Amino acid sequence: MKYLKYLLAGTFFGIVLVKAQVISWFRIQEMFQLTSFHMYGVIGTAVITGIISLQIIKRFKIKSFNGEPIKVAPKSFDKGQIFGGLIFGIGWAITGACPGPLFAQIGSGFTVVIVTLFFAILGTWVYGLFSDKLPH
Amino acid sequence: MQHLLNIIQRPWHWSISGFLIGLTVPLLLLLGNKAFGISSSLRHICAACLPANISFFKYDWKKEAWNLFFVAGIIIGGFIAANYLQDGSDITVAAPTKERLANYGIRDYSLLLPHEIFEWSNIFTWKGRFFFMIGGFLVGFGTRYAGGCTSGHSIMGLSNLQWPSLVATCCFMAGGFLSANIIIPYVFKLFS
Numbered sequence: 001m002k003y004l005k006y007l008l009a010g011t012f013f014g015i016v017l018v019k020a021q022v023i024s025w026f027r028i029q030e031m032f033q034l035t036s037f038h039m040y041g042v043i044g045t046a047v048i049t050g051i052i053s054l055q056i057i058k059r060f061k062i063k064s065f066n067g068e069p070i071k072v073a074p075k076s077f078d079k080g081q082i083f084g085g086l087i088f089g090i091g092w093a094i095t096g097a098c099p100g101p102l103f104a105q106i107g108s109g110f111t112v113v114i115v116t117l118f119f120a121i122l123g124t125w126v127y128g129l130f131s132d133k134l135p136h
Numbered sequence: 137m138q139h140l141l142n143i144i145q146r147p148w149h150w151s152i153s154g155f156l157i158g159l160t161v162p163l164l165l166l167l168g169n170k171a172f173g174i175s176s177s178l179r180h181i182c183a184a185c186l187p188a189n190i191s192f193f194k195y196d197w198k199k200e201a202w203n204l205f206f207v208a209g210i211i212i213g214g215f216i217a218a219n220y221l222q223d224g225s226d227i228t229v230a231a232p233t234k235e236r237l238a239n240y241g242i243r244d245y246s247l248l249l250p251h252e253i254f255e256w257s258n259i260f261t262w263k264g265r266f267f268f269m270i271g272g273f274l275v276g277f278g279t280r281y282a283g284g285c286t287s288g289h290s291i292m293g294l295s296n297l298q299w300p301s302l303v304a305t306c307c308f309m310a311g312g313f314l315s316a317n318i319i320i321p322y323v324f325k326l327f328s
Contacts, residue, residue, distance in 0.1 A: 003205040005167050010209020013160050017210065018217035019144075020153030024248040026229045029237065032309075032316030035230035038150050043290060045154025050295025053162035064169045072171055072296050075283070081304040084281025085289075089311020091274025093320065094267055096249065098286040099279060100174040102272075103207045107214025110249050112256045115264070116272035123276025124178040128192035134281065 017104040025096025032093050078136040084127075145223040161295050170202055173288030175279035177207045218248075240324045262327045282307070 020042050021027050031039035056062070057070050064070055092098055095116050097105055102120060105113040127134075164170040181204070183197040226245040229237075237243075242250045258264045279285040282304050284293065290308065293301025 014213020049158025
């Protein structure tokens, strides 16, 4: 079962999301009300860890476990990052969750977040419907 | 062993949490050359369930199935952490935020989310429409329009020193500040 490793990686990540409390609506309000350093500390440490890891992988040309050279596609700029970014940010503060935490909130027992997830899927679908008419 | 479990059950310092979240980036690259990103799973669900002949959803989503297993894992991990890895203490929230939330009628800090909002009984009230339906829609629409979310842009993109991801992250934050300080207080004032 070639996908089992991703299920386990997701399980690890889900545990960390809950223990980091980044799935907490309270923590998100604190972050955007600038009353606590917690979220900035978590995201900042995660980014620094990611930067160092990628530098090590690139410098030592580390291969993936199945022997492929590791490649990371660059991101290209379009206006969606501005308009979409603002729209997502508004939703992030309302729901207290970005997409990863939505799944973790459901798992940790807040089953009503299934409704939020359904509407997030609907939002993605509506974006797909109008994507070529939106400014990019 | 019991001692280790006790340590895990206590709230974690932000540096430990951040380090472990950051490690997910090399973990997925090593496991199978996969770029960390979660909002794509929402697109794959659309492509799998209701492509409706929309060109944005016409691609071989099965090639990206790993992403769906990853998010299924997140649900399992959330369940394990919430049921077995918590010590039952209240979440510590900054006093000025608690004061503002009290004005919204939110006073219970026993769980990670306030049950004054996140209850099934709220789904047909203004709270349900605002916090679940409108909020969820904005998250799904916005992340896809931005080409990624906190994981894809703010963690994976910034880790790879991509400036478009920095633009996206700044806009996520700007939207969040606007929402938490203007929109949410206004909506509470309007309805309660």
